[in-house]
C-alpha cells in the first residue's frame with residue numbers, strides 16, 4: 619500500500635502519539651486508584667489509662683487503618699459513632715479499618731474495663 623517507508627513512518631507517528639497519551643493517562647489513573655486503595659495507617663498505643671495519640675486529625679471521609687498496641691492490659695479500642703471496635707491484647711498488633719464521616723469530632727474509648735481510671739480512657743478524632 620505504501621510506496622516508501624518514510625510515508626509509513628509519517629502515518630505511524632500520530633498513532634504512536636495516541637498510544638503514548640493513552641499509556642500516560644492509564645498510568646496516571648492507576649496511581650490515583652492506588653492512592654485511594656491504600657488507607658493511611660495510624661498507630662495508636664494504649665496503656666492504663668491513656669491512648670497515645672489521644673487526638674487524631676482525619677480528613678472528611680478518609681479511610682484509615684488503626685494499628686493498635688497495648689502495653690499493660692487487655693484494652694478495647696472502640697469508635698461507637700463509626701461502628702467499629704477491636705480487642706487489643708498486650709504484645710499483639712491489631713489492625714482496625716475505619717472511614718471518617720463528615721467534618722466534626724468523634725470520640726473513641728476503651729470499652730474493656732482495665733482498672734480504676736478506665737472510664738477516663740478516651741480520645742477524639744478531629745475530622746475536618
Ligand SMILES: [Cu+2]
Pocket residue numbers: 693694728729730731732733736737739
Ligand atoms: Cu479500659
